[in-house]
Amino acid sequence: MVVGNVRRAHTVMSARLALLSAGAVVMILPFAYMLSTSFKPNALVLSIPPQFLPHHATTSNYTQAWSSNQFGHYFVNSLWVAVVTTVAAVLLSAMMAYALARFRFPGRTVAFGLILVGLMVPGLMMLIPQFLLAKKLLLLNSLWGLVVFYTGGNLALNTFLLRSFFQDIPWELEEAMVVDGGGPWTRFWRLILPLSRPALAVVAIFTFLASWDEFTWALTIINDPSKYTLPIGIALFQGQHSTSWGLVFAASAIAIGPVIAIFAVFQRQFVSGIATGAVKA
Amino acid sequence: MRPSRLTASSNSGTTSDPLGRSATALRPRFRSTSVRRRKEITAAYLFLAPGFFLFALVILYPIVRAFQISLFNWSIVPGTASHFLGLHNYSRAIHDPIFWRALENTGFYMAVTVPGQIVLGLATAVLLDAHVPGRGLFRTIYYLPVVTSWVVVSLLFQYLFITDGGLANWILHDNLHLVGHNIDWLGTRWMAMISLGILGIWKGVGWAMVIFLAALQGVPVELKEAAAVDGAKAWARFRAVSLPAIRPVIAFVTVMLVIGSFNVFISVFLMTKGGPLDETQVLLTYMYRWAFSYLDFGYGSALSFILTLIVFVLALAQLRLFRRPAEARS
Numbered sequence: 001m002v003v004g005n006v007r008r009a010h011t012v013m014s015a016r017l018a019l020l021s022a023g024a025v026v027m028i029l030p031f032a033y034m035l036s037t038s039f040k041p042n043a044l045v046l047s048i049p050p051q052f053l054p055h056h057a058t059t060s061n062y063t064q065a066w067s068s069n070q071f072g073h074y075f076v077n078s079l080w081v082a083v084v085t086t087v088a089a090v091l092l093s094a095m096m097a098y099a100l101a102r103f104r105f106p107g108r109t110v111a112f113g114l115i116l117v118g119l120m121v122p123g124l125m126m127l128i129p130q131f132l133l134a135k136k137l138l139l140l141n142s143l144w145g146l147v148v149f150y151t152g153g154n155l156a157l158n159t160f161l162l163r164s165f166f167q168d169i170p171w172e173l174e175e176a177m178v179v180d181g182g183g184p185w186t187r188f189w190r191l192i193l194p195l196s197r198p199a200l201a202v203v204a205i206f207t208f209l210a211s212w213d214e215f216t217w218a219l220t221i222i223n224d225p226s227k228y229t230l231p232i233g234i235a236l237f238q239g240q241h242s243t244s245w246g247l248v249f250a251a252s253a254i255a256i257g258p259v260i261a262i263f264a265v266f267q268r269q270f271v272s273g274i275a276t277g278a279v280k281a
Numbered sequence: 282m283r284p285s286r287l288t289a290s291s292n293s294g295t296t297s298d299p300l301g302r303s304a305t306a307l308r309p310r311f312r313s314t315s316v317r318r319r320k321e322i323t324a325a326y327l328f329l330a331p332g333f334f335l336f337a338l339v340i341l342y343p344i345v346r347a348f349q350i351s352l353f354n355w356s357i358v359p360g361t362a363s364h365f366l367g368l369h370n371y372s373r374a375i376h377d378p379i380f381w382r383a384l385e386n387t388g389f390y391m392a393v394t395v396p397g398q399i400v401l402g403l404a405t406a407v408l409l410d411a412h413v414p415g416r417g418l419f420r421t422i423y424y425l426p427v428v429t430s431w432v433v434v435s436l437l438f439q440y441l442f443i444t445d446g447g448l449a450n451w452i453l454h455d456n457l458h459l460v461g462h463n464i465d466w467l468g469t470r471w472m473a474m475i476s477l478g479i480l481g482i483w484k485g486v487g488w489a490m491v492i493f494l495a496a497l498q499g500v501p502v503e504l505k506e507a508a509a510v511d512g513a514k515a516w517a518r519f520r521a522v523s524l525p526a527i528r529p530v531i532a533f534v535t536v537m538l539v540i541g542s543f544n545v546f547i548s549v550f551l552m553t554k555g556g557p558l559d560e561t562q563v564l565l566t567y568m569y570r571w572a573f574s575y576l577d578f579g580y581g582s583a584l585s586f587i588l589t590l591i592v593f594v595l596a597l598a599q600l601r602l603f604r605r606p607a608e609a610r611s
Contacts, residue, residue, distance in 0.1 A: 016408050023405060024422045027483070031425065033448055034437050046446030048455065092332035103325035111333060118340045122544050122592055124565050125585040128350060128578050129343035152339030155332050184324035213430035215547055220573060231432040235551060238436055245440050252433040263428045267421060270428075271491050 038062070038249035045245040061250035065237070071251060073226060074233035078255075081143055081229060082211040085150040089207045090200060092151065093158035098188050100159070101166035102174070112163075118156035124216060131220055140221050146229070150211040158203040165199035166192060201269045209259060230255040347589075351582035363579075370583035380584065383562040386474055390563060391542035393478035394485065398538055399531070401482065402489025407519065409490070410497040420494070424487035431484075431547040438480045439552045442466035470560040473553050477561070480548055485541070489534050496530035497523060532603035536596050543592050564588045 032052070037045050039057045065071055099105070100112055130149060131140075139145030169192065177187050193200065215231040222228060228236070234255060237248045263270060351371070354364040374380045405423060409416055426434060441448045443466075450463040466476045504522050546565040549555060555562040555570065562570075564584060572581030 013411075013413070016411065016413055020405070020408050020413065020419050023401075024419055027422050027425060027487070030434075030437055030441060030448075030483075031429075033441070037440070045440075046443060048446055048451060050446075050448055050451055092335065095328040096332040096336075099325045099328035103321055103328075105322045105325040108325075111329060114341060115336070117344075118336060120540070120593070120596065121340075121344055122540065122565075122585075122589055124544060124546060124568075125347055125589045126340065126343035127569070128572050128582050128585065129346035130339060131572075132346070132350075132578070133339065133343060148335070149339050152335045155336045156340065159332070184321065184328070188328070209428060213432070215430070215432050216550075216569075231430055234432050234436065238439075238551065248436055248440075252436065256429050256433055259428055259430070260425070263424075264421070267417075271420065271424075271495075 034249045035253060037245055038253050040246050042244055042246055061246040062254070065247050065251040065254065068247075070226065070228075071233055071254070074228050074230050075254070077143060077227060078212055078230040081146045081150065082208050084147050085154070085211040086204050086208045088147065088151045089154040089158055090204050093155050093203065094162055094193065094196070094200065095188070096155065096159045097162035097166055098192055101163045102171075102192075103184075115156045115159055119160060123153065127216070127220060130217075134221055141224050141227065143227055145221050146211070146214075146218055149217055150207075150214060154207045154210060158207065161203055162196065162199055165196055169195055198269055198272075201266060202272070205262060205266050205270060208262070212259065344589075347582045347585050350578055351580075351586050353579045355578035355582070357576055357578060366579065370580050371587070373580060374583055374587060379559050379562060379567065382559065383564050383567040386470075386561060387543055387545065387563045389474050390478055390481065390545050391539060393475070394481035394542050395535065395538045397478070397482035398485045398489045399534060401486045402534070403493050403531075405486065405490045406493035406497055407523075409494055420487075420491070423490055426484045427487040429484075432551065434480065434484055435548040435551040438476070438483075438548070439467065442476050442552075444468070467553055468557065473561045477545070477548055477552065480552075481542065481545065485538065489538070492530060492534055493527065496527040500526045528603070532599065535603070536599050539595050539599065540592050543588060543595075 033050070036052055036054060038061050039059065040051065040054045041056055041058055041060070044051060044054060044056070096115075100108060100115075134140050134145050134149065137145075137148075139148060173191060173195075174187050177191055182190070213231060214229075215235070218229050218232050219235075222232065230251075234248065234251045237244065237251050352365060352367060354366050354369075356363045409419060413419070442450075444450060444463050447466070449466065450460075453459045454461075454463055465472060467473045500523050504526070505518065544565065545563050546569070549561060549563050549566045550569070553561040555566045559567075565588070568581050568584040568588070571577045571584065
């Protein structure tokens with residue numbers, strides 16, 4: 001009986017592993033093939049049978065992708081936009097979340113309700129009015145136009161996540177600072193923010209990735225090639241060299257490298273951030 | 282919440298604070314609390330104002346404005362007047378066969394990707410909800426497509442789905458001999474929609490999995506074990522114990538995925554461009570075409586607004602659908 005159970009458990013575990021591995025292959029294969037293609041000379045990108053380990057591996061796609069179309073410039077643009085957006089969006093949403101989590105004031109319910117509306121509305125439905133607004137504010141064709149709208153666009157989700165985190169910080173800790181004469185700003189800066197580092201890391205990562213990857217808004221408002229960001233630059237490779245897949249994927253690999261590095265380092269925060277957001281909601 | 286006990290006590294006499302209802306229990310003990318209360322309210326507004334102003338400017342105002350623009354024959358040339366059309370742009374949509382096709386395609390995309398992501402995400406989460414060796418690694422691998430940009434994965438799948446020389450056809454045709462000829466993945470309407478759906482599922486499974494896994498780990502072990510002692514088989518056990526316990530999370534994931542599926546844009550825009558001959562347009566690519574190729578902002582806004590209405594109605598309907606049985610049980 002016991003032996004049978006052990007054997008059965010063993011079978012079940014093997015089946016589990018087999019299924020999970022099959023799934024993992026499906027998930028990883030496209031990436032592996034993409035990397036492989038980025039090292040292929042153009043003549044071999046559509047060869048049958050496909051070469052998973054290119055016979056004549058070359059790094060020329062990378063050097064060419066980096067030097068053509070000011071790709072290095074796009075990288076710097078993306079980095080600048082993503083960093084400024086992340087700093088602004090995290091600070092502003094933390095302040096909003098603090099107000100909503102710790103204070104009672106007229107209009108609080110309405111403000112929170114409007115933030116929930118902002119979470120629900122499909123992001124691209126506002127594209128046309130946002131375009132007209134950016135035009136009026138002279139933000140078309142400028143990286144600031146990306147920063148302002150990316151920051152505003154990330155506030156709802158960040159505020160929602162941070163608010164629920166702040167609510168879980170024991171009020172007694174703040175009360176002690178009130179007794180010592182600490183004003184709201186001191187409490188926020190010296191107590192709430194340092195205690196919320198994990199949550200701040202989560203929203204910072206989300207914001208950074210969202211702005212790093214954003215395509216549609218940048219496509220819509222940026223015309224000047226010197227102001228392109230990476231997603232635009234990559235899509236451009238498709239348009240210009242529709243058959244130069246090696247080039248497309250060398251550029252893609254350069255763009256997703258930092259993303260995967262960030263993900264690998266902050267994996268745990270990532271997963272907990274998504275899960276708490278969902279399970280609490 | 283808690284600061285109210287300290288700060289809202291002097292507020293009992295005023296009606297301006299909609300949240301001050303419970304404060305009557307605590308009569309002001311100190312004169313200074315009133316001053317402090319006022320200071321706290323001011324502080325709250327100062328904390329809220331900068332972010333909320335930006336949020337209102339770039340999100341809330343455009344939502345209202347989208348509806349307003351949709352009522353006009355919007356002129357983008359400065360100095361020329363826009364003509365008020367009433368609901369004309371909406372009736373135009375109703376009589377536009379490509380709008381209906383785009384709606385159908387979007388609905389198809391939803392019908393494929395939402396169940397696909399939920400079933401596969403849940404299955405993966407169940408498989409991982411045990412002491413599996415290499416669990417962290419599996420989770421990372423499944424989550425990888427979620428963090429990769431839509432632009433990159435769209436181009437990648439376009440490459441994999443190339444008819445002659447693409448990896449998908451090589452595996453299915455040359456390798457497994459499952460199909461007799463190379464499939465034209467992106468060249469015809471329904472095959473293209475299926476290809477887009479496959480990409481959508483592949484990209485989103487990891488997201489659903491992570492959330493389901495967190496929810497499953499929240500199901501008390503004693504419950505699962507109790508069912509096991511009863512001799513319940515694994516499937517029955519799952520249905521009787523785990524599934525009801527994570528029902529709210531399934532509801533949440535479903536709602537989010539439905540909203541997400543109506544937002545499909547980049548993959549269609551890059552992989553088929555809505556073609557051939559508008560066969561694979563979805564609502565947002567069609568909206569984008571009218572707005573930024575034909576510069577008809579009025580009609581584009583009407584299409585956006587229809588999309589928003591559909592998403593809201595679907596979200597509300599689902600929340601109600603998911604709520605009812607749970608309430609009946611309790």
